[in-house]
Amino acid sequence: MHKTKEIFINGFALFSMFFGAGNLILPPLLGKNAGNLWIWVTLGFFVTAVFIPMLGILAHARLQGTMYDFGKKVSHSFSLVYCFIMYAICLALPAPRTASVTHEMAIAPYFDSSSLLTSSIYFGLVFIFSINRSKVLELLGKFLTPLIIFILLAIIFVGIFTAPEAVNPSSFKMPFVDGLLEGYQTFDAIASIVVGGVLVVSMNFNTNTSFEEKKELITKAGLIAGFGLLIIYAGLIYNGVLFSSTFGEDATRTEILNSLSYQTLGNIGSVFLSVLVALACFTTAVGIITGTADYFKGINNNSQKVFIITAIIGCLLGIAVGQFDVKYIINIALPALMFIYPITIILIILNVLPEKYTSTTVFKIVVAVTFLFSIPDFLGFIIDTEYLSEIKNTIPFANQNLGWVLPAILSFVIANFIQKKKLN
Known part of the structure; x- marks a missing residue:
């Protein structure tokens, strides 16, 4: 009984790690464009946004080390360069995207302020929380994820029973491939290597827990997290299909998610989701900045000065990139993802x-x-x-x-x- 409880606790922890609020804006637009071919799109999205990341957790279960261990069989130099590129991408793309999502979902609909102001205040707070390693984030994380899941499940189930009958035809020529490549944008495969190792190391194992027992616990926790992601992603894609006729032709990802929440849960539900998504984005950004700063601190004799400098650079990058809209950040992310994702997928598979x-x-x-x-x-x-x-x-x-x-x-x-x- 105690072991089962531990598996579920770690499974939910893993789920919350992957469950970056930015990912929520991707599936509904996929559904809108997928139309009657939504199952193929969902399968493609599943491969790169759920299956490969879960293999990453399985690889961590086997290695029980850090991100460096994924590439060490190629060479020491390769693994160091790979780690550097991975952290640089995390600072330059998914971290700033959290500020952009926050502005478009929680600020722009209610306040007439610039995105630069939002990203400046946002990353100023991220820096303060990163330096102080506040326990507030842990408390937020414990309550935030269940609340967001509850609201999303409400949107999904209400949407299924109240959606209009009209469904737009698919605009995809190769729905499986389109879903596959959109899954890159979740950054979940990268997350499985970057944050997965931290989570694996921080799991509260007993001193007498064997390697195989740890492996079993991590593997089962990964399966629970993967199942949770699949339910949420598939549900949001399907809702995007069902409500496709109600969205504007050029509607952005955040506009579609906002529209979904408003049409299913009304104004209060929409506002509540916006606030929760903003808070979840914030915890994700702090996690990325702190994790990256920890890595560079570790390879520089645990220098606190290096930690602070890395955090400052990360937050300045966040302000610079985070002022742009989500669509722009997703577009500039594509070349970087086409470069790093294939290597990441291969390293994950080889280590499994x-x-x-x-x-x-x-x-x-x-x-x-x-x-x-x-x-x-x-x-x-x-x-x-x-x-x-x-x-x-x-x-x-x-x-x-x-x-x-x-x-x-x-x-x-x-x-x-x-x-x-x-x-x-």
Whole structure:
């Protein structure tokens, strides 16, 4: 009984870690555009926003270390650079996005103030909370997540029974791929590596808890978190489908979520959700800033000065990027995600697979091939040349921004085949 309780407590903790309020704005728009093909979109979104992140937790269950351990089989230098890039992306994109979501959902509908003012006050408070490591955030986290889940479930269930009959046709040509790539924007796979390790280390294990027992606890907690994410994401996508005819053609992600909450729960429900989302965004931002500052403090002889400098840089970046609207931040995030997400997915999968198939050589070859074939996807969002188009036309699935998938699988099979030959 005690063990089951512990599994559920850690499962809910993991869920709240992934449950960044910014993610809430992604599924309803997907549903609006998916129309009658919403199941395919949901499956695609599930792969990158739920399944891969849960594999990340399984990898942590096996490694029981830090983010550095994910890439150490490639090389020490690679893992250090990978960690640096991951934290830099977290400071530059998902952290500022929380301020932008807060402005569009909780400030702009009620106050006539600039987004720059919002992001400045917002990250000023984030800095204060990060430096003081206030326990208020822990209290907020305990009550915030259940409240937001309750409101979202209310929106989902009320929406299912009160939605208009008209549903717009799908605007997606490849719904599964569109869902897959939108799942990148949740940053959940990155979160599974960045914050997952912190959570795994901080789990309250007894001193006599064995490695296998820890592994079982982390794995089951991950499954609970994954199931929770799937219910919320699928429900919001489906509501986006059901209410698609009520949204404006150019409605933004935050406008659609606000409209959903208003149409299902009325004005009070909409205001309540806005406030809770703003608070949840704030806890996410503090978590990112503190986690990143902790990492750089750790690799610099636990220097508090480095911690403060990193927190200042993170908050200044937050103010600079957070003043832009959510749609703009999502658009500028795409090239970075096309660059880092394939490598992150491959590192997660390699760390989950049995060790006999994932030697140091296999790690190096597969990661190198993945990096090489993800370059056209990355460049495709920065430059548009005839030469690049020709290259993408020769690589399977490259025009769907998944050109790295087949080469990664083939390199994994070939590297294992060659290794087996050498052993024989």
